[in-house]
Amino acid sequence: MSACLDISNLSARLPSGQRVLRSVSLTVQPGEVRALVGESGAGKSMIGKAVLGVLPPSVRIVEGSIHLEGADLGQLSAKERRRVIGAKAALIPQDPLTALNPSRRVGPQMTDRLIHILGWAADKADRRVRQLLDEVHIREPDRVMRSYPHELSGGMRQRVLIAAAFASEPRLIVADEPTTALDVTVQKQILRLIAQLQQEHGTAILFVTHDLGVVAKISQRVTVLYAGKVVEEADTPALFADPQHAYTRALMAATPKYTDPMASLMPVDDTVLAGLAAEIAVADHDWKPGGGTGRG
Amino acid sequence: MADARALPGRRLDARLILAGAWLAIVLIAAIFAPLVAPHDPLMQDLMLERLPPFWMPGSEPGFWLGTDSLGRDLLSRLIFGARIALIVAFAAAIAACVVGSTLGLIAGYFGGWPDRIISRIVDIWMAFPPVLFAILLVAVFGTGLMSVIIAIAVIDWTRFCRVIRAEAMSQSRMDYVENARIAGFGRFRIMISEVLSNVLPSIVALLSLEMGIAVIVEAILSFVNLSISSDDPTWGGIIAEGRLSIHQAWWVLVFPLIALFLTVLSFSQFGEGLKSRFDPVLR
Ligand SMILES: Nc1ncnc2c1ncn2[C@@H]1O[C@H](COP(=O)(O)OP(=O)(O)OP(=O)(O)O)[C@@H](O)[C@H]1O
Numbered sequence: 272m273s274a275c276l277d278i279s280n281l282s283a284r285l286p287s288g289q290r291v292l293r294s295v296s297l298t299v300q301p302g303e304v305r306a307l308v309g310e311s312g313a314g315k316s317m318i319g320k321a322v323l324g325v326l327p328p329s330v331r332i333v334e335g336s337i338h339l340e341g342a343d344l345g346q347l348s349a350k351e352r353r354r355v356i357g358a359k360a361a362l363i364p365q366d367p368l369t370a371l372n373p374s375r376r377v378g379p380q381m382t383d384r385l386i387h388i389l390g391w392a393a394d395k396a397d398r399r400v401r402q403l404l405d406e407v408h409i410r411e412p413d414r415v416m417r418s419y420p421h422e423l424s425g426g427m428r429q430r431v432l433i434a435a436a437f438a439s440e441p442r443l444i445v446a447d448e449p450t451t452a453l454d455v456t457v458q459k460q461i462l463r464l465i466a467q468l469q470q471e472h473g474t475a476i477l478f479v480t481h482d483l484g485v486v487a488k489i490s491q492r493v494t495v496l497y498a499g500k501v502v503e504e505a506d507t508p509a510l511f512a513d514p515q516h517a518y519t520r521a522l523m524a525a526t527p528k529y530t531d532p533m534a535s536l537m538p539v540d541d542t543v544l545a546g547l548a549a550e551i552a553v554a555d556h557d558w559k560p561g562g563g564t565g566r567g
Numbered sequence: 568m569a570d571a572r573a574l575p576g577r578r579l580d581a582r583l584i585l586a587g588a589w590l591a592i593v594l595i596a597a598i599f600a601p602l603v604a605p606h607d608p609l610m611q612d613l614m615l616e617r618l619p620p621f622w623m624p625g626s627e628p629g630f631w632l633g634t635d636s637l638g639r640d641l642l643s644r645l646i647f648g649a650r651i652a653l654i655v656a657f658a659a660a661i662a663a664c665v666v667g668s669t670l671g672l673i674a675g676y677f678g679g680w681p682d683r684i685i686s687r688i689v690d691i692w693m694a695f696p697p698v699l700f701a702i703l704l705v706a707v708f709g710t711g712l713m714s715v716i717i718a719i720a721v722i723d724w725t726r727f728c729r730v731i732r733a734e735a736m737s738q739s740r741m742d743y744v745e746n747a748r749i750a751g752f753g754r755f756r757i758m759i760s761e762v763l764s765n766v767l768p769s770i771v772a773l774l775s776l777e778m779g780i781a782v783i784v785e786a787i788l789s790f791v792n793l794s795i796s797s798d799d800p801t802w803g804g805i806i807a808e809g810r811l812s813i814h815q816a817w818w819v820l821v822f823p824l825i826a827l828f829l830t831v832l833s834f835s836q837f838g839e840g841l842k843s844r845f846d847p848v849l850r
């Protein structure tokens with residue numbers, strides 16, 4: 272049980288009965304970057320939200336468990352779960368525009384957690400946040416901390432959020448498509464920044480993305496998700512060298528390459544999709560509805 | 568908080584200045600009524616009855632807006648009436664605001680059964696016609712300043728509750744609320760630091776609007792003689808008297824109406840102006 276994050280057999284469904292996660296198992300080792308890829312709607316964010324304890328109320332976990340740093344989140348009371356997640360995990364969100372409270376200054380929003388959840392003294396929290404702002408190459412920490420979010424650019428806000436995520440020294444960071452809302456030139460910088468801080472701080476990251484190019488750059492291991500089901504899991508170099516699953520191969524074929532721009536126009540093959548649908552039907556058949564342990 | 572929001576580079580809008588100026592005049596007149604009023608508002612003098620305003624023939628110096636049919640100075644009566652109008656406005660609006668905003672915040676942020684209960688109460692409450700409701704309440708509590716204030720607060724908290732509930736509801740779906748939950752903050756703390764901070768501009772605007780409404784309701788109640796004792800001059804009371812002598816002394820009706828109109832308008836404009844200044848994104 273040395274894994275930083277250990278999700279096993281996690282299934283979740285909507286009130287309609289539709290399953291959004293299908294017996295997902297996934298581990299993130301300490302200090303490792305685990306990429307989670309899949310197309311839109313695959314359930315990537317759902318996994319992130321489950322780990323961070325913020326699933327929408329309509330989504331029910333019907334089986335499986337999540338261990339964060341050895342603590343079984345499903346067995347904890349709501350309050351203990353909040354405390355464990357608050358102390359051990361953090362989020363780098365997708366949209367830096369909506370992730371900061373527009374009517375509060377940036378500084379207090381960054382130190383809040385350190386002071387009120389981790390119990391640090393105010394000046395220690397302040398120093399810590401400044402140090403992190405420096406690490407994300409923000410040169411005027413005073414001005415930034417005194418600003419309201421709308422006074423900062425999107426890239427600046429994402430840096431602020433990255434700094435805030437690392438400031439509390441979490442064991443695990445969930446980065447949910449942290450660069451999709453940014454423009455292309457900024458995307459690269461932000462990605463490099465996350466990779467750099469990750470290495471310096473030794474933080475484990477569950478990196479959600481639909482971009483295989485990003486996967487290749489940042490992760491050591493990859494989990495490929497389709498319709499809430501893990502279809503392939505591998506070391507990143509191995510996945511690119513020799514993708515096992517037809518869907519992974521199709522996904523790779525659909526990823527733009529500079530050598531072959533036309534390849535990006537290829538849709539995922541119909542036969543591949545048909546094969547996936549069959550696999551999922553089999554998985555759903557094996558799974559007994561309502562037979563979950565019903566943890567919330 | 569206020570300092571950064573008053574950063575230079577933002578022009579003061581005219582409505583905020585004009586509305587604020589009128590409200591300041593009324594407020595000063597109300598606070599310093601005994602010093603400002605040229606005459607005793609209750610002193611009758613049958614030799615001076617129905618004097619016209621200063622610019623008309625037959626006016627007397629010192630009686631700027633003329634006198635009523637008992638020879639009482641109209642300006643002095645309006646100034647003392649402003650006192651009661653503002654006391655009611657502040658007390659009733661703040662009471663309605665505190666009750667309504669708190670319940671609205673809870674309903675909107677927590678949702679679920681607290682929301683169902685609070686929303687149902689609001690629905691039932693709003694089924695009563697407000698003015699009749701006020702008259703009924705004052706009839707039950709008896710007349711007097713306190714019961715007028717209570718009646719207005721009891722009726723109008725729903726206005727705050729509905730608006731704040733809707734805003735809190737949309738706030739609670741925002742990403743930064745989710746982030747605060749991930750960070751480990753409790754629901755109550757999030758309600759205050761993340762949700763309330765964003766609905767505050769609306770609360771301020773509503774509060775100001777409600778003060779204007781309270782002024783009107785107080786005027787209506789005193790118009791139908793259900794407000795405070797009929798000795799004290801109130802704007803509604805003066806309007807009621809003026810109505811009786813409209814053909815002999817129109818000014819007794821017109822001036823309190825103007826005062827009422829300007830005050831109510833100023834309250835609502837002042838609130839809107841404050842809201843847009845307070846909103847860090849809009850400004
Ligand atoms: N609040 C919700 N209530 C019910 N169903 C939801 C909710 N949010 C998402 N879903 C459904 O859950 C499934 C997984 O959504 P999720 O957001 O995890 O996808 P994703 O892989 O993150 O996609 P994207 O790349 O677009 O972010 C989708 O089918 C979606 O329609």
Ligand SMILES: [Mg+2]
Nearest residue numbers: 315316317447
């Ligand atoms: Mg997503």
